[in-house]
Amino acid sequence: xxxxxxxxxxxxxxxxxxxxxxxxxxxxxxxxxxxxxxxxxxxxxxxxxxxxxxxxxxxxxxxxxxxxxxxxxxxxxxxxxxxxxxxxxxxxxxxxxxxxxxxxxxxxxxxxxxxxxxxxxxxxxxxxxxxxxxxxxxxxxxxxxxxxxxxxxxxxxxxxxxxxxxxxxxxxxxxxxxxxxxxxxxxxxxxxxxxxxxxxxxxxxxxxxxxxxxxxxxxxxxxxxxxxxxxxxxxxxxxxxxxxxxxxxxxxxx
Numbered sequence: 001x002x003x004x005x006x007x008x009x010x011x012x013x014x015x016x017x018x019x020x021x022x023x024x025x026x027x028x029x030x031x032x033x034x035x036x037x038x039x040x041x042x043x044x045x046x047x048x049x050x051x052x053x054x055x056x057x058x059x060x061x062x063x064x065x066x067x068x069x070x071x072x073x074x075x076x077x078x079x080x081x082x083x084x085x086x087x088x089x090x091x092x093x094x095x096x097x098x099x100x101x102x103x104x105x106x107x108x109x110x111x112x113x114x115x116x117x118x119x120x121x122x123x124x125x126x127x128x129x130x131x132x133x134x135x136x137x138x139x140x141x142x143x144x145x146x147x148x149x150x151x152x153x154x155x156x157x158x159x160x161x162x163x164x165x166x167x168x169x170x171x172x173x174x175x176x177x178x179x180x181x182x183x184x185x186x187x188x189x190x191x192x193x194x195x196x197x198x199x200x201x202x203x204x205x206x207x208x209x210x211x212x213x214x215x216x217x218x219x220x221x222x223x224x225x226x227x228x229x230x231x232x233x234x235x236x237x238x239x240x241x242x243x244x245x246x247x248x249x250x251x252x253x254x
Contacts, residue, residue, distance in 0.1 A: 027144045032125035034211040036221060039071040045212025046070065048205055050081045050092075052154050053112065056101065058094035059216055061113035065089050066219045070212075105150045106138075117217040121210050128206045131156065132164040132189060144187070159202045160195030164188075 035041060046067060049059075065088045067077050074088055082088065084095050094109075101108035116124060127145040131153035134142035139152040144164060153159070168175035169184040176184045195202065215221070 027126065027130060029120075029122040029126045029145075030129070032121035032207060032210050032214075034121050034125075034207065034214050036211065036215050038211065041208045041211045042070040042215055043072060044205070045208040045210070045215075046072075046081060048209045049112075049212055049216075050083055053209075054084060054092065054094055056094060056096050056105075056109040056154075057112045059092040059113045060111050062092050062216050062219065063089055064092060069219055070215065107150055109151070112213060112216070114217045116210065116214040121214050124213060125206060125210045128155070128209065129159075129203065130189075131159070132162045133192065134164075155202075156195070158195050158197045158205070159199075160191055161193040162189045162191050165190050 064077055064082055064085055065074075067081065068074070072081075077088055084093055085091070096109065098108040119127075123145065127143060130144035131141050132144065133140060136142075137148065139150070141151075141153040141156070142164070143149045143151075164187055166185050166187050169186050170176065197205065
Protein backbone atom coordinates (compact mmCIF):
# COMPACT_ATOMS: atom_id res chain seq x y z
CA UNK A 1 0.00 0.00 0.00
CA UNK A 2 1.43 3.39 -0.98
CA UNK A 3 2.22 6.19 1.41
CA UNK A 4 -0.47 8.35 -0.16
CA UNK A 5 -3.07 5.67 0.50
CA UNK A 6 -2.00 5.37 4.15
CA UNK A 7 -2.08 9.16 4.50
CA UNK A 8 -5.60 9.26 3.06
CA UNK A 9 -6.83 6.56 5.43
CA UNK A 10 -5.37 8.37 8.45
CA UNK A 11 -6.90 11.68 7.34
CA UNK A 12 -10.33 10.05 6.94
CA UNK A 13 -10.05 8.45 10.37
CA UNK A 14 -9.21 11.80 11.93
CA UNK A 15 -12.17 13.43 10.22
CA UNK A 16 -14.48 10.71 11.52
CA UNK A 17 -13.15 10.87 15.08
CA UNK A 18 -12.93 14.64 15.30
CA UNK A 19 -16.66 15.26 15.90
CA UNK A 20 -16.73 12.58 18.60
CA UNK A 21 -13.76 14.05 20.43
CA UNK A 22 -15.17 17.56 20.05
CA UNK A 23 -18.47 16.40 21.52
CA UNK A 24 -16.71 14.90 24.53
CA UNK A 25 -14.64 17.96 25.40
CA UNK A 26 -17.23 20.67 24.69
CA UNK A 27 -18.03 20.93 28.41
CA UNK A 28 -15.43 23.05 30.27
CA UNK A 29 -13.12 20.92 32.39
CA UNK A 30 -12.46 21.66 36.06
CA UNK A 31 -8.99 21.32 37.57
CA UNK A 32 -8.45 18.10 39.49
CA UNK A 33 -5.44 19.48 41.40
CA UNK A 34 -4.22 15.97 42.15
CA UNK A 35 -1.24 15.45 44.45
CA UNK A 36 0.54 12.10 44.24
CA UNK A 37 2.51 12.89 47.41
CA UNK A 38 -0.69 12.85 49.50
CA UNK A 39 -0.87 9.27 50.81
CA UNK A 40 -4.10 9.96 52.72
CA UNK A 41 -5.78 11.08 49.49
CA UNK A 42 -4.44 8.07 47.59
CA UNK A 43 -5.68 5.68 50.28
CA UNK A 44 -9.12 7.29 50.29
CA UNK A 45 -9.19 7.06 46.50
CA UNK A 46 -8.24 3.38 46.63
CA UNK A 47 -11.10 2.73 49.04
CA UNK A 48 -13.58 4.44 46.72
CA UNK A 49 -12.18 2.62 43.70
CA UNK A 50 -12.54 -0.90 45.12
CA UNK A 51 -15.98 -0.16 46.60
CA UNK A 52 -17.60 1.56 43.63
CA UNK A 53 -15.51 0.92 40.49
CA UNK A 54 -13.95 -2.51 40.76
CA UNK A 55 -17.29 -4.29 40.52
CA UNK A 56 -17.47 -3.45 36.80
CA UNK A 57 -14.07 -2.00 35.85
CA UNK A 58 -10.82 -3.84 36.38
CA UNK A 59 -7.29 -2.55 36.82
CA UNK A 60 -5.62 -5.62 35.41
CA UNK A 61 -2.18 -3.97 35.11
CA UNK A 62 -1.94 -3.20 38.83
CA UNK A 63 -1.26 -5.67 41.64
CA UNK A 64 -2.78 -5.30 45.09
CA UNK A 65 0.76 -5.46 46.48
CA UNK A 66 1.53 -2.16 44.70
CA UNK A 67 -0.72 -0.44 47.26
CA UNK A 68 2.15 -0.73 49.73
CA UNK A 69 3.64 2.26 47.90
CA UNK A 70 0.84 4.52 49.15
CA UNK A 71 1.49 3.66 52.80
CA UNK A 72 -0.74 0.61 53.30
CA UNK A 73 0.35 -2.58 55.06
CA UNK A 74 -0.38 -6.05 53.76
CA UNK A 75 -2.97 -6.57 56.50
CA UNK A 76 -4.75 -3.31 55.65
CA UNK A 77 -4.84 -4.29 51.99
CA UNK A 78 -6.18 -7.79 52.71
CA UNK A 79 -8.78 -6.68 55.27
CA UNK A 80 -10.12 -3.59 53.50
CA UNK A 81 -9.37 -3.64 49.78
CA UNK A 82 -8.98 -7.21 48.48
CA UNK A 83 -12.50 -8.04 47.32
CA UNK A 84 -11.61 -9.77 44.05
CA UNK A 85 -8.48 -11.76 44.94
CA UNK A 86 -7.08 -14.15 47.53
CA UNK A 87 -3.37 -13.37 47.33
CA UNK A 88 -1.87 -9.93 47.68
CA UNK A 89 0.29 -10.42 44.60
CA UNK A 90 -2.72 -10.86 42.31
CA UNK A 91 -3.96 -8.27 39.83
CA UNK A 92 -6.89 -5.95 40.55
CA UNK A 93 -9.31 -7.66 38.18
CA UNK A 94 -13.08 -7.24 38.13
CA UNK A 95 -15.43 -10.15 38.82
CA UNK A 96 -17.62 -9.02 35.90
CA UNK A 97 -17.00 -10.92 32.67
CA UNK A 98 -16.77 -9.20 29.30
CA UNK A 99 -19.86 -11.14 28.21
CA UNK A 100 -21.92 -9.88 31.16
CA UNK A 101 -20.71 -6.33 30.63
CA UNK A 102 -21.73 -6.38 26.98
CA UNK A 103 -25.13 -7.86 27.82
CA UNK A 104 -25.89 -5.38 30.61
CA UNK A 105 -24.35 -2.18 29.24
CA UNK A 106 -24.05 -2.80 25.51
CA UNK A 107 -20.23 -2.95 25.72
CA UNK A 108 -17.75 -4.39 28.23
CA UNK A 109 -16.69 -1.71 30.76
CA UNK A 110 -13.10 -0.68 29.96
CA UNK A 111 -10.12 -1.50 32.15
CA UNK A 112 -9.09 1.55 34.17
CA UNK A 113 -5.40 0.81 34.69
CA UNK A 114 -4.20 3.66 32.49
CA UNK A 115 -7.41 5.63 31.89
CA UNK A 116 -5.95 8.69 33.66
CA UNK A 117 -3.07 8.72 31.19
CA UNK A 118 -5.38 8.47 28.18
CA UNK A 119 -8.13 10.80 29.36
CA UNK A 120 -6.35 13.11 31.78
CA UNK A 121 -7.03 13.92 35.42
CA UNK A 122 -9.14 17.02 34.68
CA UNK A 123 -11.37 15.06 32.28
CA UNK A 124 -11.97 12.29 34.83
CA UNK A 125 -12.61 14.76 37.66
CA UNK A 126 -15.18 16.68 35.62
CA UNK A 127 -16.75 13.54 34.14
CA UNK A 128 -17.44 11.96 37.54
CA UNK A 129 -19.16 15.16 38.70
CA UNK A 130 -21.39 15.89 35.67
CA UNK A 131 -23.88 13.02 35.62
CA UNK A 132 -27.54 14.02 35.44
CA UNK A 133 -30.95 12.40 35.09
CA UNK A 134 -32.09 11.79 31.52
CA UNK A 135 -35.20 9.65 30.95
CA UNK A 136 -34.39 9.28 27.25
CA UNK A 137 -31.37 7.03 27.87
CA UNK A 138 -31.35 3.30 28.63
CA UNK A 139 -29.86 3.80 32.10
CA UNK A 140 -31.82 6.93 32.96
CA UNK A 141 -28.55 8.87 33.26
CA UNK A 142 -26.46 11.03 30.97
CA UNK A 143 -23.20 12.93 31.27
CA UNK A 144 -22.28 16.47 30.24
CA UNK A 145 -18.67 15.59 29.42
CA UNK A 146 -19.42 12.28 27.68
CA UNK A 147 -22.92 12.55 26.14
CA UNK A 148 -24.90 9.30 25.86
CA UNK A 149 -22.33 7.33 27.82
CA UNK A 150 -23.41 3.75 28.59
CA UNK A 151 -22.20 3.95 32.18
CA UNK A 152 -24.87 4.71 34.80
CA UNK A 153 -24.18 7.05 37.69
CA UNK A 154 -23.01 4.56 40.32
CA UNK A 155 -22.39 7.31 42.88
CA UNK A 156 -25.82 8.92 42.63
CA UNK A 157 -26.77 8.10 46.21
CA UNK A 158 -23.76 10.11 47.35
CA UNK A 159 -24.15 13.06 44.98
CA UNK A 160 -27.93 12.97 44.70
CA UNK A 161 -30.03 13.39 41.57
CA UNK A 162 -29.64 16.38 39.29
CA UNK A 163 -31.03 17.51 35.99
CA UNK A 164 -29.34 19.58 33.29
CA UNK A 165 -31.11 22.84 32.57
CA UNK A 166 -30.36 24.65 29.29
CA UNK A 167 -31.31 28.30 29.06
CA UNK A 168 -30.73 31.01 26.43
CA UNK A 169 -28.16 33.66 27.20
CA UNK A 170 -30.04 36.92 27.66
CA UNK A 171 -28.88 40.48 27.04
CA UNK A 172 -31.13 43.48 27.53
CA UNK A 173 -34.07 41.12 27.87
CA UNK A 174 -33.39 39.40 24.52
CA UNK A 175 -31.69 36.08 23.67
CA UNK A 176 -28.18 36.36 22.29
CA UNK A 177 -27.51 34.80 18.89
CA UNK A 178 -24.69 32.32 18.36
CA UNK A 179 -23.65 33.79 15.01
CA UNK A 180 -25.06 30.85 13.05
CA UNK A 181 -28.74 31.65 13.10
CA UNK A 182 -29.34 30.01 16.46
CA UNK A 183 -29.43 31.12 20.07
CA UNK A 184 -26.47 31.04 22.44
CA UNK A 185 -27.32 28.65 25.26
CA UNK A 186 -25.96 28.17 28.76
CA UNK A 187 -26.23 25.04 30.91
CA UNK A 188 -26.46 24.50 34.64
CA UNK A 189 -27.31 21.66 36.99
CA UNK A 190 -30.38 21.73 39.18
CA UNK A 191 -30.56 19.47 42.23
CA UNK A 192 -33.66 17.24 42.32
CA UNK A 193 -32.85 14.96 45.25
CA UNK A 194 -30.01 15.68 47.69
CA UNK A 195 -27.31 13.08 48.21
CA UNK A 196 -25.83 11.71 51.41
CA UNK A 197 -22.78 13.94 50.85
CA UNK A 198 -22.55 17.69 50.55
CA UNK A 199 -21.24 19.00 47.20
CA UNK A 200 -17.91 19.80 48.87
CA UNK A 201 -17.60 16.30 50.34
CA UNK A 202 -18.49 14.69 47.03
CA UNK A 203 -15.98 16.79 45.10
CA UNK A 204 -13.26 15.84 47.61
CA UNK A 205 -14.10 12.15 47.26
CA UNK A 206 -13.87 12.39 43.46
CA UNK A 207 -10.59 14.31 43.73
CA UNK A 208 -9.18 11.49 45.87
CA UNK A 209 -10.49 8.88 43.43
CA UNK A 210 -8.92 10.63 40.44
CA UNK A 211 -5.69 11.07 42.40
CA UNK A 212 -5.57 7.30 42.93
CA UNK A 213 -6.34 6.62 39.27
CA UNK A 214 -3.51 8.92 38.21
CA UNK A 215 -1.17 7.08 40.58
CA UNK A 216 -2.47 3.74 39.30
CA UNK A 217 -1.54 4.68 35.73
CA UNK A 218 2.12 4.88 36.77
CA UNK A 219 2.77 3.71 40.36
CA UNK A 220 6.50 4.39 40.04
CA UNK A 221 6.02 8.00 38.96
CA UNK A 222 7.23 9.59 42.20
CA UNK A 223 10.22 7.25 42.45
CA UNK A 224 11.06 8.00 38.81
CA UNK A 225 10.95 11.74 39.47
CA UNK A 226 13.16 11.46 42.56
CA UNK A 227 15.63 9.32 40.63
CA UNK A 228 15.57 11.81 37.76
CA UNK A 229 16.57 14.65 40.09
CA UNK A 230 19.58 12.67 41.32
CA UNK A 231 20.53 11.69 37.78
CA UNK A 232 20.46 15.34 36.67
CA UNK A 233 22.49 16.32 39.74
CA UNK A 234 25.08 13.63 38.95
CA UNK A 235 25.30 14.70 35.33
CA UNK A 236 25.80 18.33 36.38
CA UNK A 237 28.67 17.34 38.70
CA UNK A 238 30.16 15.20 35.93
CA UNK A 239 30.02 18.11 33.48
CA UNK A 240 31.92 20.40 35.88
CA UNK A 241 34.49 17.69 36.60
CA UNK A 242 34.96 17.07 32.89
CA UNK A 243 35.38 20.79 32.25
CA UNK A 244 38.06 21.26 34.94
CA UNK A 245 39.83 18.07 33.79
CA UNK A 246 39.84 19.46 30.26
CA UNK A 247 41.37 22.77 31.43
CA UNK A 248 43.97 20.97 33.54
CA UNK A 249 44.97 18.66 30.68
CA UNK A 250 45.33 21.42 28.07
CA UNK A 251 46.73 24.25 30.20
CA UNK A 252 50.37 23.60 29.17
CA UNK A 253 49.57 22.96 25.53
CA UNK A 254 50.11 25.98 23.25
